[in-house]
Amino acid sequence: MTGQPWRLENGGHIDRSCSLSFAFDGKIMEGHPGDTLASALLANGTHLVGRSFKYHRPRGIFSAGVEEPNALVELRTGNRQEPNSLATTTELFDGLEASSQNRWPNLRFDFSQANGALSRFLPAGFYYKTFMWPANLWLTYEHFIRKAAGMGIASRESDPDRYESRSAHCDVLVVGGGPAGLTAAMTAAEIGERVIVLEQAPHFGGWLRREKRTIDGSPAMDWVDAVSTRLSAMADVRVLTRTSAFGYYDHNMITAVERVQDHVPKSDPFLPRQRLWSIRAKRVVLATGAVEQPIAFPENDRPGVMLAGAARTYINEYGVLPGRMAVLQTNNDNAYRSAIDLLDAGARVTAVLDVRDHVDGHLPNQVRDRGVPILQGYGVVETKGYFAIRQVLARPLVGGPVRRYDCDLLCVSGGWAPQVHLHSQSGGKVVFDAEKGCFLPSEARQNCVSIGSAAGLFTLKDCLKGANGDDVPEQAIKPTWSLPNAPGRHGKRFVDFQDDVTAEDVALAHREGYVSVEHLKRYTTLGMGTDQGKTSNVIGLAIMAKLKGQNIPAVGTTKFRPPYTAVSMGAMAGRAVGHHFQPLRRSPMDNWHHDNGCKWVDAGLWRRPHFYTRPGEDVNSAALREGRTVRAGVGIVDVSTLGKIDIQGPDAAELLNRIYVNGWKKLAVGKARYGVMLREDGMAYDDGTTSRLSENHFIMTTTTANAGPVLAKLEYYLQAVWPELRVQVACVTDQYAAIAVAGPKSRDVMQRLIDLDISNDAFPFMAAAPCCFAGIAGARLFRISFSGELAYEINVPADYGQAAWNALLETGREDGVGVYGIEAMSAFRIEKGHVAGPEINGQTTIGDLGLGGLQSEQKHNIGKSLAIREGLIDPARPAVVGLVPVDGKTWIKAGAQLVENPDAPPPVAMLGHVTSIAYSGELNHPIALALLSGGKERAGEELYAAFPLRNEAVRVRVVSPHFVDPDGERMRV
Amino acid sequence: MLLIKCPWCGERDMVEFTHGGDATKVYPKDPNATTSEEWHDFIYLRENPCGEHVEYWHHVAGCRQWLKVRRDTTTHDILTTAPADGDLDT
């Protein structure tokens, strides 16, 4: 054990028979199973673990738990490197690599330690003030500040580990596996409740692991082992260790993160690294314990200054002596347990400084009897030592001579703060108890109760039921938050170690008027670190209260917010990473597109073929080739993503009449019709063709983007507004594959595959019929055209989509059938002047879109009344027009602003903007659609399409948006 | 994370629902006899109450029914629910 000079011969819940090797800042050390990184470092004599955030002061291990403000380290390397990990909760494993943070080039020689001398430039509110100074000054400082600040370095590689999330329900959720939590869990389990118990540590027991206590005359851990073993064996009880409840949300939902494999050297690929639990509980029992509070005395941040409870934790839980010569500063009896445990472990306690004037309690007297001087009414005024504490200077609080005590450990205790975080998050109130000197949970807002130390009940008698602990009477605590400097001295009194906030910063904030605790927090950054101010918030607001001449309840506390302890991004994301970030919707012909060189484009959750590549082609040349195949012969395109809504019932036509601007009652069975629907405020919403398959049966199509919203709207109107309509709607988008077949030869190809006569007479433009297609029953044929060519759309049951696609390619081979993607399809619609998403943008009316003639005057429909508001029928409104480049070749940029003179001094009047662009294969030049004030009245005018971001302005001529076949003759042949 | 009682499915997590806005605004029964002021009120004017509010929710990832919910905006308590065309218990 020579390698661990501070390891005790006996005691602690560690396995001395096994040694684990680990590295800290490259130095190899040893520890034992059961150690944390912090306890192993202390066993090796390492107190110094990091530099502080702002002043780069050397800092040591301060606590033994989640409240740790100092010992933040980077764990592991490469793609598992993780900053800001707490050494005090990180379980040691063989091969663990850790390194200190906020230092350069190394911990002992830090280049920025001189910043300590610059600290007058880094006062409270530094960032706010700097931002408020002239901006160029901030730019000067930013580089310096960014380098000096910062909290460790995260890996830039992707996380190789897997995380998962789980939901659970229970009757009783117990948060905390100490004496109170175990007792509550057993009480609930014994009456048959479904119980979940969460313990953030690797083992149950809480403070019973950390002190030498007895229950019913036996070591307290015997009781813990018996109860937790019994609980684990019960059928309706789930016990989870290494699981931190970090959030308490509405309706008794608690979130917790289970660290499944953080503590293992080599992860099991079949287990997640961490698991995020969402637990909905009928009743929640908060047995979250309490965290010891320090006292802010001058120079209180040296390595070797440690919470008193942490000192005895290292002795009792980990078998490590945190110091050989200790001084204790306290305001309560409880901390004397640390003096006793230090003495028992062979350390010297050179003095106990107690702020109380008369100390005569059971525990202090034990210490006094062992020859330790107890200085009543004393406080620390200064400490000596740089990388480690070596001397404490103390003085009577009422004034008097300074005494010096050599030491290598200064234990501090300012009493205990019940962990009311979850109670507060749940909406419960907290009240300050002046006698106990802490905030206690009061009125709960949800079905939860706080017990044990979390409720300020610190004795075993308060926690146990049917068992007896070894409580001893204690004298009252004397609430104390800070101790003054000696006259003429200005030692920094750190309140928040992690954020380097001092008592003087709080005073400065007070002087500058930041007197509300919420403002104090943000101005000074007090409590805004990863420790959420567990050892600093109360002190900070107590100091503020004193400065304001108020008591603590009058000042109040800041709201506690999740997370209680830091949670990794991986656990939050769970499985929703990479391809699983969001679902990918694939058409039934997705594989074929992939195998045939398609380039994809995202359309909501769908991916759609953008175009199919051939060697040497880019998107424009590929789309041009695909388009020419259609115009010259026949092409097919996958349109399965369009929304399809099945509408059935005697009032189906009436529903459509109320939804669409045009009329539907007279639509014959076997006919399709183009329809446009409005929003309630009168703006155009969505369009598509809807076909009447039988008297009471319609099939509606929507745009890909609006398939979901339109269905939800229909459901809303049917359920909430017109429940009297006898109509049912259902989404059938995924039930059908849809293929558009377009081009002058499309009829020839289709006729060979279909059991209907589809001659122009038998199956004219806008006909619709059920059919058998390529042997596939249950198909539907529509003679509709998006391309402007003679065209059909065939729908087949989704599972037969690929068969239908194959049949078309096979049968159409002799006609030179080609496939096309949505780039070519988009060019067709722009050539035809069909509006789509860029034009139906939520700010346009059907009049703006050139579709005003569709509005039926015979009936009401959604949005009709508001569409005729003055401002929406103003002739100066931007309306859809076509644009061509005057030079016949320059591309017009989508989004470009239309102006009369791009070189005019600003502000330049904007007449409209370019919405959609394409290269017309038919016209052999670029074309565009635009929304232009005055619309077609401006036909023939020349304007500029200005794109100032690229300093471009294209001279364009306003034309009709119907570039090709304006009368629609081709699709009617 | 609210727990919302769907009248058809029982208590379900809010992730299954989408919020549908103010349910005190009812689409005019006779749109042709509705004045501009009434339309304006229906489309644009919304209270932002501190306390009880009646709102639509859509059980979109469940039974796809719309429901009326009386919720306390200060506490998030779901006080009562009903079908979209039904009446909420007071």
Ligand SMILES: [Zn+2]
């Ligand atoms: Zn439901």
